[in-house]
Structure formats: C-alpha cells, structure tokens
Amino acid sequence: MTSTRRQFLKHASAASLITGLGARASWASDMATVGKMKITTLSDGHLNLPADFIFAPMPQDQLAPIFSEFNVGSGPLTPECNITMLQDGERTILFDVGSGPGWQDSSGLLVDALDTAGVAVDDVTHVVFTHCHPDHLWGVLDDFDEALFPEAQYMMGRAEWDYWWNPETVDTIEAARTTMAVGAKRRMEAIEDSITFFDDGEEILPGVAARATYGHTPGHMGFELRSGSESVMVVGDAIGNHHVAFAAPTLLSGSDQDRETAAKTRIGLLDQMATDKTRLIGYHLPGGGMGHVERKGDAYRFVPEGA
Numbered sequence: 001m002t003s004t005r006r007q008f009l010k011h012a013s014a015a016s017l018i019t020g021l022g023a024r025a026s027w028a029s030d031m032a033t034v035g036k037m038k039i040t041t042l043s044d045g046h047l048n049l050p051a052d053f054i055f056a057p058m059p060q061d062q063l064a065p066i067f068s069e070f071n072v073g074s075g076p077l078t079p080e081c082n083i084t085m086l087q088d089g090e091r092t093i094l095f096d097v098g099s100g101p102g103w104q105d106s107s108g109l110l111v112d113a114l115d116t117a118g119v120a121v122d123d124v125t126h127v128v129f130t131h132c133h134p135d136h137l138w139g140v141l142d143d144f145d146e147a148l149f150p151e152a153q154y155m156m157g158r159a160e161w162d163y164w165w166n167p168e169t170v171d172t173i174e175a176a177r178t179t180m181a182v183g184a185k186r187r188m189e190a191i192e193d194s195i196t197f198f199d200d201g202e203e204i205l206p207g208v209a210a211r212a213t214y215g216h217t218p219g220h221m222g223f224e225l226r227s228g229s230e231s232v233m234v235v236g237d238a239i240g241n242h243h244v245a246f247a248a249p250t251l252l253s254g255s256d257q258d259r260e261t262a263a264k265t266r267i268g269l270l271d272q273m274a275t276d277k278t279r280l281i282g283y284h285l286p287g288g289g290m291g292h293v294e295r296k297g298d299a300y301r302f303v304p305e306g307a
C-alpha cells in the first residue's frame with residue numbers, strides 16, 4: 001500500500017472519529033501492566049447480534065432470571081469487541097484485528113483506536129489470531145483489500161488454519177455461516193505468505209503461551225501473557241459474554257460451532273481462573289474486556305477491572 005493511500009485512510013478515519021464521537025466514547029478501553037509488558041485493549045466498536053444467535057438452543061425457563069439480572073433478552077445484543085495489544089519495548093503484538101470495513105457499521109474501528117493510542121499500522125510487529133470469525137479476522141484487510149499491517153508477522157493455531165483453509169468447510173459448515181467461511185478463506189489467502197503456525201502449549205513469542213480452547217471454533221486458541229510472576233489470559237471468544245456464559249456456563253450456546261466442546265472449555269477455564277484469581281481479557285466482555293472471575297453459588301460472575 002502506498003503512503004498516500006494510507007494517509008487518505010487516516011484522514012477518512014479521523015473524519016469518522018469526529019462525526020461518530022458521540023456513539024463511541026473510548027478507544028483505548030483499558031490498560032494494565034503485566035511485569036514488563038504494557039497491555040492495552042483497543043475497541044473495534046461493537047456488534048449487533050440477534051439475541052437468538054446465543055440463546056436459541058437454551059432452555060428458556062433457565063434464561064428468565066439471567067435476562068432480568070443482566071437486562072438482556074429478546075432485543076439485539078451489542079457486545080463490545082476488544083482487541084488486546086501487547087507492547088514490550090521491542091514488539092507491538094495485536095491479538096485479533098477486528099472486523100474491518102464492510103461487516104457491521106458499528107465495528108471495524110481498530111485503525112481509529114490505534115491512531116488514538118499513537119500506534120501506526122507499520123509499528124505492529126505481530127498479529128496473533130484466536131480464531132477466524134469475521135469480527136476477529138476480517139480487519140486484516142483494509143478498504144482496498146490490501147494487508148493492513150504490512151510489517152507484521154501473522155500467527156495462527158494450526159488446527160484453526162487447517163479447518164478454514166479446507167475447501168470442504170464451506171459445504172460442511174452450517175448454512176448460516178457459509179459467508180464466514182468464504183470471507184475467512186479470502187483473508188487467509190491474503191496473508192498466506194507471512195503466516196506461521198503454532199500448537200497448544202507452545203511459547204509462540206517471549207512471554208506468550210498458546211492454549212487450546214477449542215469449541216467456539218474447531219481450533220480456537222487462548223493465550224497466557226506472562227512476565228515475571230504476573231500474567232493475564234486472553235480468552236478470545238472461549239468465554240463469549242458476561243451474562244449467560246458466567247451465570248450458566250453449562251448451557252450450550254448458539255454462538256459456538258461445537259457446542260459441547262465449547263461448554264467443556266468454558267467450564268474448565270472459569271474454574272481455573274476463579275481458583276487462581278487470574279486476570280483475563282475477553283473479546284466480547286464489557287468495560288474494555290479486562291477483569292477477573294468470581295465464584296457465585298455453583299456458577300460464576302465477571303468482575304470488570306476497577307469495579
């Protein structure tokens with residue numbers, strides 16, 4: 001991409017920042033220090049999802065008290081999209097890149113958030129993906145279908161890549177998700193030459209360990225970021241919301257592709273993080289996504305940072 005085009009994009013996004021300011025209050029949503037790492041969550045905006053996308057497979061009588069406690073229900077859900085940025089003085093690493101232009105009007109705002117944080121797209125050294133859904137992967141291309149982060153090394157779990165790269169996936173995935181499969185493949189082809197793969201348990205970069213958190217997608221990955229004795233877990237969509245995922249984690253969610261596996265993953269993560277008092281960042285959790293897990297009866301609740 002030429003710098004002229006990039007300049008144009010910058011101005012275009014600056015203009016939208018001004019006109020859209022009322023609707024979007026914060027860009028660098030949350031910030032923390034983990035040992036020598038600076039961790040920031042950047043807002044890509046939010047999604048508009050029909051409530052059924054999550055709740056359809058769930059027993060409605062169990063949902064009623066959760067709906068009233070969290071003020072959710074039949075109306076559209078508007079979850080935040082929180083991209084984790086890790087800066088350690090040598091590297092600037094993004095975990096996912098948002099939805100980019102053309103998915104939903106309320107998302108695709110990462111470039112504005114980076115701008116506000118004083119980070120240029122050329123500064124990004126690594127992009128690490130949790131999974132290939134549109135709101136996590138599609139932002140890898142800009143308005144001109146060119147790679148948004150020209151200097152970045154891209155990294156993805158091998159199982160996740162293999163699933164979406166497989167030409168049969170577009171036919172075997174449930175019909176409502178065909179667009180996701182076609183769109184994922186197109187983005188993957190654009191970064192094919194600069195991607196490296198990793199597996200469960202690998203330290204993929206200094207202080208960044210991959211953890212298999214399968215179920216939401218077949219190869220979904222979480223990441224433990226550790227420096228000295230401090231750590232934070234980037235859980236992506238393995239814990240997909242702050243209401244039913246915590247209050248009734250055994251209920252199978254419509255947002256997960258392999259619902260049984262996703263529930264096992266979710267329950268295991270919640271139990272471990274509540275026991276270890278682990279700080280976590282959830283891509284769709286509120287208030288910038290950072291917080292921790294507390295036990296509540298035989299389930300859990302999300303406690304946002306600073307709450």
Ligand SMILES: [Zn+2]
Pocket residue numbers: 133135136237283284
């Ligand atoms: Zn998502």
